[in-house]
Amino acid sequence: MTSFSTNIKSILTRRLVFVVGLIMLVTLASSACAVQESNTYPVEIFSEMHYSQSFRMQEPPRLAPPADSVVFKSAGDSSQTYNVPDKQERAYDPAVAGNLYRVNCSVCHGVSGLGDGKAVRHITSSSSFYATNEGTPYKAPPNLVDSAANRLNQREVMFSFISGWNGPVMPEFGKLLTEEDIRDIVNYIFDDTTGLSQ
Ligand code: HEC
Structure with missing residues (x-):
């Protein structure tokens, strides 16, 4: 009975070592794939596109401005802007x-x-x-x-x-x-x- 359970334990330990080794191998392999190199010039392919500035998939949709809205060009003439002084005054x-x-x-x-x-x-x-x-x-x-x-x-x-x-x-x-x-x-x-x- 004792030798049987020791046997099982050693089989389990070997399995564990094998699984951990496999995980390490896969991790290494996948990180190596992130950078690909050709003969002379290293060609780097950045696999995570969503970090790229030009990839806008994660931005929310934009609300179009009303058709008759006016483009803001400058703060302009102060007589044309709303002036709200501080309440204390x-x-x-x-x-x-x-x-x-x-x-x-x-x-x-x-x-x-x-x-x-x-x-x-x-x-x-x-x-x-x-x-x-x-x-x-x-x-x-x-x-x-x-x-x-x-x-x-x-x-x-x-x-x-x-x-x-x-x-x-x-x-x-x-x-x-x-x-x-x-x-x-x-x-x-x-x-x-x-x-x-x-
Ligand atoms: C984004 C649009 C929006 C803006 C900006 C807004 N309101 Fe409203 N207001 C509403 C809507 C919609 C209701 C109806 C409330 C409801 O049933 O959800 C409402 C309701 C009200 C009511 C209730 C009237 C009634 O008889 O039921 C008052 C008073 C009011 N607003 C005053 C104001 C004031 C003062 C401001 C500025 C400080 C303001 N609102 C800014 C959309 C707006």
């Missing part, structure tokens, strides 16, 4: 708050807040992300003038909606803007003299 100013709104919200909700921004066709089209993943295109961003008058007619409620998680499309602005900037934007939406609700 200002009280609510519809001109500044309007710039904040136009920079952050108008692409979806539209310059006048009617829910007709440039990005709407990407959100609601039948080939949008939502249509391909969930079967139906996403509904258009709401009209904010109407929202301030009816659905979210409390500034505090609208502020909370904008700051927190608010659905799969709209960004969570509490992570992107300061509280003061979001309050400025809300004031601009409710502003009935010079803001969106005029």
